[in-house]
Amino acid sequence: MSRFSPFSRPSGPRLPQPVAEVLSRTDAFAPLRAGVEQIAAMERDLSRLLPEYLAASVEPGFIKDGVLVLFAAHNALAARLRHLEPRLLTDLQQRGWAVESLRIRVRPQAMKAPPPVKEARMTPAGAAALQELSQALSPSPLQTALARMAARHLKK
CATH class of the missing domain: 3.30.300 (GMP Synthetase; Chain A, domain 3)
Incomplete structure (x- = not known):
């Protein structure tokens, strides 16, 4: 009350x-x-x-x-x-x-908060497609980068 x-x-x-x-x-x-x-x-x-x-x-x-x-x-x-x-x-x-x-x-102005770090999200199907693509490519920096990206997203 x-x-x-x-x-x-x-x-x-x-x-x-x-x-x-x-x-x-x-x-x-x-x-x-x-x-x-x-x-x-x-x-x-x-x-x-x-x-x-x-x-x-x-x-x-x-x-x-x-x-x-x-x-x-x-x-x-x-x-x-x-x-x-x-x-x-x-x-x-x-x-x-x-x-x-x-x-x-x-008179310094207050620091603005840094933007949040972007976090890419990929579906399991997209990660599997990246893995297939990396296996189909000949050894190169692109093939290595795609394989790492696919492995990182397949873990999740």
Whole structure:
């Protein structure tokens, strides 16, 4: 028996809600909401101003004392971003951002899990056909490889 009334909570799974909607429910989250909106707008502008390969790997930080911190995924992208810094700074200022300088930092992104190792599966009939083919061939690297493959799959 639940200590809560069945009418106190909605039944069924809770649906995800947009962050903006959750942050707009109370004024206590107003500063956080403003920061989230600022970063979202900065991401949109950076995606328009930077080449596609850079935009996907650069994340903006907050603007503090006129300094915008940009986080690059690795050193090579940070170096390329430093070459584009003067033009990028001018473009951001023309779009209305109160930025006097950029600080570029490297923040490595989490390593993606390697793809699972492929494991070939062969039916017993296919393995038997490979074995027959290997026996019909004259001795060669192909004949040896087919014989090994057939033997490996016939074991299973």
